[in-house]
Amino acid sequence: MDDFTRRSRxxxxxxxxxxxxxxxxxxxxxxxxGHLARHGYLWHLDTLGPALSPALSTILLGVxxxxxxxxxxxxxxASTALVVGGATLLVMGLTAVTMLESAYNPFAFGMTETILSxxxxxxxxxxxxxxxxxxxxxxxxxxxxxxxxxxxxSSAPAVGLGLADAVAARELAxxxxxxxxxxxxxxxxxxxxALRGVPFDDRVSTWRSAxxxxx
Numbered sequence: 516m517d518d519f520t521r522r523s524r525x526x527x528x529x530x531x532x533x534x535x536x537x538x539x540x541x542x543x544x545x546x547x548x549g550h551l552a553r554h555g556y557l558w559h560l561d562t563l564g565p566a567l568s569p570a571l572s573t574i575l576l577g578v579x580x581x582x583x584x585x586x587x588x589x590x591x592x593a594s595t596a597l598v599v600g601g602a603t604l605l606v607m608g609l610t611a612v613t614m615l616e617s618a619y620n621p622f623a624f625g626m627t628e629t630i631l632s633x634x635x636x637x638x639x640x641x642x643x644x645x646x647x648x649x650x651x652x653x654x655x656x657x658x659x660x661x662x663x664x665x666x667x668x669s670s671a672p673a674v675g676l677g678l679a680d681a682v683a684a685r686e687l688a689x690x691x692x693x694x695x696x697x698x699x700x701x702x703x704x705x706x707x708x709a710l711r712g713v714p715f716d717d718r719v720s721t722w723r724s725a726x727x728x729x730x
Contacts, residue, residue: 524590526646527590527594527645527646527647527658528589528590529590530590530642530645530646531586531590531591531593531594531597531642531643531645531647532586532589532590532593533586534593534597534642534643534645535582535583535585535586535593535594535596535597535642535643536582536583536586536593538579538582538597538635538638538639538642539578539579539580539581539582539583539584539585539586539596540579540583541579542575542576542578542579542582542635543575543576543579543580543583544579545567545572545575545579545631546567546571546572546573546574546575546576546577546579547572547576548567549567549568549569549571549572549575550569550572550573550576552567567627567628567631568622568623568624568625568628569623570621570622570623570624571607571622571624571628571631571632574603574604574607575635578600578603578604578635578639581596581600582596582597582600582639584596585597593643594643594644594647595643596643597639597640597642597643597644598639598640598643598644598648599643600636600639600643601635601636601637601638601639601640601641601642601643602636602640603636604632604633604635604636604639605632605633605636605637605640606636607622607624607632607636608629608630608631608632608633608636609633611624611628611629611632612629615629646658683719683720683722683723684719684722686722687707687710687718687719687722690703690706690707691707694707706722710722
């Protein structure tokens with residue numbers, strides 16, 4: 516694992532583990548608060564609206580506990596827990612929308628529960644999918660390289676390319692990271708900006724041709 520990939524993995528680990536710990540703890544607090552308010556404790560929460568339904572309070576506790584526990588295990592586990600938990604809450608929220616005006620509402624979801632489920636699910640899904648499932652991952656992305664390795668391809672940043680393209684891909688990734696961190700030279704900034712609009716699969720060859728002309 517090269518230095519770029521190692522830093523990418525550490526960065527995503529921090530995002531996913533911190534997100535899982537923070538969102539998980541928040542869901543546990545909301546779920547526990549819903550149960551306590553319904554049983555007569557935390558009576559002052561009534562000023563914020565009706566107590567949550569028992570079903571949603573229990574589900575939030577479960578999803579929050581799983582997310583917070585996954586944060587202890589590692590970044591991949593945290594990301595997976597966030598995605599699965601977020602998708603579950605989103606599906607529940609979307610299903611609850613169809614039941615608001617229906618006589619069949621077994622989980623007693625109201626507008627408060629529906630909105631909370633949708634918002635919490637969207638947040639979990641976004642944080643969990645960040646840097647892992649988005650379509651245009653950089654060449655040094657840890658999860659992108661893992662997928663190439665699992666499919667039998669090389670884990671090098673420029674999979675299936677020649678030596679010149681592999682070097683160009685590494686230089687491009689370095690320049691893009693420098694631009695993102697606002698540490699790029701004027702030449703790097705101009706070269707990366709010139710690639711806007713270039714199809715993703717053609718970016719390496721375009722970068723190699725452009726840098727070759729500058730030599």
